Amino acid sequence: MYNLLKGKRGIITGALDENSIAWRVALKAKEEGATFTLTNAPIALRMGKIKQLADECNTIVIPADATLVEDIEKLYQQSMEHLGGKIDFLLHSIGMSPNVRKDRPYNDLNYDWFLKTLDISALSFHKLMQVGEKADALNEKASIVALSYIAAQRTFPDYGDMAQAKAMLESIARSYGYKLGKSKKIRVNTISQSPTPTTAGTGISGFDVFLEYAEKMSPLGNATADDCANYVITLFSDLTEKVTMQNLYHDGGFSAMGISEEIVAQFGK
Numbered sequence: 001m002y003n004l005l006k007g008k009r010g011i012i013t014g015a016l017d018e019n020s021i022a023w024r025v026a027l028k029a030k031e032e033g034a035t036f037t038l039t040n041a042p043i044a045l046r047m048g049k050i051k052q053l054a055d056e057c058n059t060i061v062i063p064a065d066a067t068l069v070e071d072i073e074k075l076y077q078q079s080m081e082h083l084g085g086k087i088d089f090l091l092h093s094i095g096m097s098p099n100v101r102k103d104r105p106y107n108d109l110n111y112d113w114f115l116k117t118l119d120i121s122a123l124s125f126h127k128l129m130q131v132g133e134k135a136d137a138l139n140e141k142a143s144i145v146a147l148s149y150i151a152a153q154r155t156f157p158d159y160g161d162m163a164q165a166k167a168m169l170e171s172i173a174r175s176y177g178y179k180l181g182k183s184k185k186i187r188v189n190t191i192s193q194s195p196t197p198t199t200a201g202t203g204i205s206g207f208d209v210f211l212e213y214a215e216k217m218s219p220l221g222n223a224t225a226d227d228c229a230n231y232v233i234t235l236f237s238d239l240t241e242k243v244t245m246q247n248l249y250h251d252g253g254f255s256a257m258g259i260s261e262e263i264v265a266q267f268g269k
């Protein structure tokens, strides 16, 4: 299309099926001339269709649990071997809360699960950067993106402990963004995406209501997974070299709204 990622090498986490945001990013990255490896947790590889995506993108899938440092070390080694050099872009597209999955109310959380939520959904972002930095696997001016949600700033009752995970994820982008910016001009950002019908999204109870409410509140409507992929590609490209340590809303305007005419009309009935 625009060859925005021509010659760039990357790692894309979190593609599970064709609805996954990461799946859409992989297809667009390929279209824009990048080469990359795909990775997901071993258990997700057994259930998912990621091999199909790998064939389509002419690449390999490297199993890695993003909570395990040794898995991430292998992920970088094998990625650099396969791609023939260091990494220019990295997508963190990983989220899971056992408390949300098992419908635990926020005032009756299982604390072991809470720690798992944070480890899988937030610390994994730090681990991906720390391991990559220590292995000297990241190129100068690389671009690193993770996906977040506005529940980091505002309360959405059914989002449970994922709200804390996203707040931590965004904070890690600022702290590590400073380090990597200073040392290698690498940028680190999070994209705060509209509700999107994926496995992770629809696992939240009341998701359909979230989706419809956000659609009616946003002047541009909800951003789809494909829209999100387009935005990610711009952040991986050379056109955004001075954007770092930001949480970037990609939500059709939702985050700036108070109330919309559609919502007023609905309550007026």
Ligand SMILES: NC(=O)c1ccc[n+]([C@@H]2O[C@H](COP(=O)([O-])OP(=O)(O)OC[C@H]3O[C@@H](n4cnc5c(N)ncnc54)[C@H](O)[C@@H]3O)[C@@H](O)[C@H]2O)c1
Binding pocket: 013, 014, 015, 016, 017, 019, 020, 021, 022, 040, 041, 044, 064, 065, 066, 067, 092, 093, 094, 095, 096, 120, 147, 148, 149, 192, 193, 194, 195, 196, 197, 198, 199, 200, 201, 202
């Ligand atoms: N869907 C939404 O409404 C929405 C909105 C804003 C942000 N996000 C975020 O986007 C990201 C991608 O989610 P998605 O909506 O595409 O759903 P998804 O379910 O397709 O992707 C989540 C991925 O996380 C992976 N994962 C879980 N545990 C892992 C582990 N231990 N190691 C490695 N990978 C692991 C899953 O296998 C899956 O591929 C998540 O961070 C999610 O919170 C989603």
